[in-house]
Amino acid sequence: MNVLIFFFLFVFPLYSRQLAREYKIHSYGKSFNGFVAHLLPHEAQKLLEEDNVVSVFPNTHNKIHTTRSWDYLGLPLRLSRHSVESNIIVGLLDTGISLDCPSFNDKGYGPPPSTWKGKCVTGPNFTGCNNKVIGAKFFNLQNAPVTNLSPADDDGHGTHTASTAAGGAGGGGGLDGIGGGTARGGVARARIAMYKVCWSIMGCSDMDLLAAFDEAIADGVNVISVSLGGSPRMFFSDPMAIGSFHAMQRGILTSCSAGNDGPSTMTVQNVAPWILTVAASSTDRRFSTVVALGDGEKAAGMSINTFTPGKNMYPLISGELASNVSRDGYGNASACDYGSLSKEKVMGKIVYCLGTGNQDYVIKELDGAGTIMAVEDPSDYSTTTIIPGVYVDAFSAGKTIDHYINSTKNAQAVILKTISTRSPAPYVASFSSRGPQSITFNILKPDLSAPGVDILAGFSKLATLTGDPKDNRRNVFNILSGTSMACPHVAAAVAYVKSFHPDWSPAAIKSALMTTATPMRIKDKTAELGSGSGQINPVRALNPGLLYNISMNSYIAFLCKEGYNSSSIGIIIGTKGFNCSTIDSPQGTDGINYPSMHVQIVPSNSSISAVFYRRVTNVGFGNSTYKARVIAPEGLSIEVVPDTLKFSGLHQELSFKVVLKGPPMPEETKILSASLEWNDSKHRVRSPIVVYKPTL
Template identity: 40%
Template structure:
């Protein structure tokens, strides 16, 4: 969680494998025979048969695929015929043409997650290059690299390798972190290619997010990417502990991603001397071998620090002599580094982040505020307090998904969507310390990390997955498909509701068939900039061209942007009426009729005109208007509802959020 990143993905529209049906009859399990044309034979040491088998093994997830290949072509051209289902054929035809670009701390090219075994040459329309610098080589999986921070794109921090493999890492068996989370690691789209751009290093990350788009390099770059058909994903930020209005990604042409929990939880239990067990959170691979160790509070083990700093085990506060062979207690998780540096045997810490576990460099566990207070009661009840910190284990988290406490909140901007970002196992740099303390001599190939940086690549992978089914969709259409098919999250478990999870939790299955999409027409992003009151100089700083705002008698508002979420800021203490014009494009069934259903907070009166949208063809567009009325809101408050369009097959859902917080909302 210590860093934040963003990803973009590019789609190369060249058809690497052209699949065509050769038989209309079903062949075992509704399989048909398809031919995959792979082009000419590559130069060098290359085995066509081995390549063909590897491709099918990664697709079918079976160790033996000989019975599925009906013919292998190895002379005049390179290809094979195989028995596949329609779904498998579509996947084979397009996924290896998708390229996910990762802007992060670089990448570790030798990781098994980035092996090019089974991959053919890069798509012919790939115009990038491998300029990874010193001691760096690309392959047919990792097809591009650049470095802007050091003399090599090699990842020495681990963060970039982790995000890249989460998005598009190969299928790797027996991945684990010292036996924890053992299983098969795979990215969201394992057959996609990767281009890695090292834009940040040990000193930190590029600054991201500003409502002044003309001075935000990420917003400017993403604007041009969107104009060229590239969708940019960005982490919403890890400032949730700061409260509301902390989301860093604000440009409407960027997809901002919040982090949520998964159903796997890492716990590090603490057994007290009185026999009581407290559940803590940590990824702790160490064991005290059944020994209960004396406890010492940071305040009693400090020398030369004020009381608050000593309690928190701030840097330089602990005495090595006073913590020797003891477990030191700190009332701030950041005290972990000082506890390790001072030579303590272990550490018990207080955390604000329930259900989030971080890798620790020695026996340590973080207790929630409630459990930490219970622990303090024991500590104060005896002069010989002892405890044992158990090695971490995994349990099922029945409350998931819940937005992580560290995940940044709206408004100012509301996250677009939420995705898994807690306790994610993925590839790591073997030269980087697996824990955030920097005092960790271990080396790992796979590590467990948490943050919106971990949720962002999940959505990048899903966007790439949608692109494989719809290679000609625009970035805004893909973004819409992800948002309108997201699963609503339980507001009772997420007090900040849409401010924390946006449109909801990602749903990969539904996203490929959304029914309707909110597609932006040419010039819409420019009109959005005009709606903010930007002059020509500021607009030129974003667009790079000499353009001016269109002359119109009707004032265009930021909330008029054709965005799936309907969000508006209103003045506190005043009743309000807000209008949202929207246009949807039919991408579901050619002849279809959608009916509108409103789910509303009792404080909102919502009307949709028209209530029925009838389509006669694919790509046909229909416009509707939503009017939201309500009584005065108190200062810094929010009410919400949702609009759902349905044809009986597709459910196209848009959150409706009205708030009285000052600042710029993505659709204000």
């Protein structure tokens, strides 16, 4: 028996109208043309053979990638900018939004900007919008059996990302006293439009994602933030690439999360060159949890522990000593594996567990009082525990705790409430996905990084703090980590720059943010493929000096060079009879005026040879001279021709090329990292240069 498959069609509606009427689920037509339908494989193949069909691909499901950060980035809350920011509309494609969060209070707001053409859809747990959250829609084209068919956020993810980008500064922030202060978004007076595309029962469907792009573009948003993704696909089979391309055509830049599959290489997602792909980095704040032992010693670890301890200590036992002897051999008791522990031995005690973490769920089920989880490779972010809990380093604090347990018959401990401390920053988070990408080999992705570790922002009371239904804690704020949290930081930075430079193109704003970013502290070799140009510096981006702009014709020439079909390109750009042979083939290794430079050496035993052609536009001072400064490692020769750019006026454009040469890279060397900086004594316009040798 053949099973019906969902297929997206990205086409002009000039064919097979009868087939479309019979099997159609939804038509896209506000910002681009196409439809989604129930089709059998042979029907999809037949449509693919039509001349005016760009692509046919199966519907898949994507997944979501999650105060102090804005102060850390140096972006002030400027009261004088409120009237300008209030005309900016940030559109988010996410899990919905909760207006119970104080970040979305609309006190002091006037009506939505006249450019706004969207609407607010109501439903269960969502009675309407206000002058802060001016739009809310939901998409469930598969008719999945969801309980709350509305824009309401029953996950918390969408509320968190929305408040990070544009949450208002009203109301105190903090999670049960942790990370207190005034929580606010980067553009605190901007408006918000939420497009709910993610559902707990099925994730984030391609068809819903593309429908949301279609609506958001037509509604008049100025910036789009999408903190979700899936496996990289060719651009015309990727709804993220398709939707963001049409947004770019309308002057809208899309910020997307890079994914949470680090530190492995070749895991980065959302890699189209017109997307701003965001990695997760740290801020100078971390959350620390201390364990006080009965002998007076203390051990520190990481977690988000919201529980306030009582006056007395609790009995402390290790998983090994709490073993369920009646079921010997079932799981690893030292690691507190499910089923390996005795409830009688655990009840009312704090349990010390070896392993990879998350044993707090096991100990809670056994009525334990808390969990100390000793891990060999501690993470660089904090996790909210379902009972009092902390993650400690097995080789330092863990040894101290284990020794204490085995040196007394009356071991006791108490897990204190989490506090915030300062730490060196920024660095790339271990979970943040790394390049190189697998679609366009010679474009460096991610593009840049933004705070994505331990981010305090708004949350929905429809969800528990941990997402576990047995957790009874609910709050209008929460602390989350992920590239999902980094993405709206960059969306806000885009909106901030756009509010000062409304005439700049999406590529120009992207260039300004990339070339003014702060270089990262590299903790591991793969991080050089994970940080892009560095961590965003929104204030510096207002005056970048030079811009690497990319026109629509440049994107078209790039697509031609990448081997995309002429007729498909013609359909997507809306030009009948388009032919790549009429376009001058772009020069250079990557063929596009990108603000970073990247080359993969294939085959890996080849000599290094690459040429990058670039053009920069002067937006600094009328008469200015920029000199090139190159930093390169041994074994890599970099020549910039010319090495001096003399501008006689604003908006003047000058060209140069960057030539890379070198012998084959040593077997043990996988990455060579360099940089080019144009300097006029007032501006530093920096581009990273990365050479990567794939593993044989």
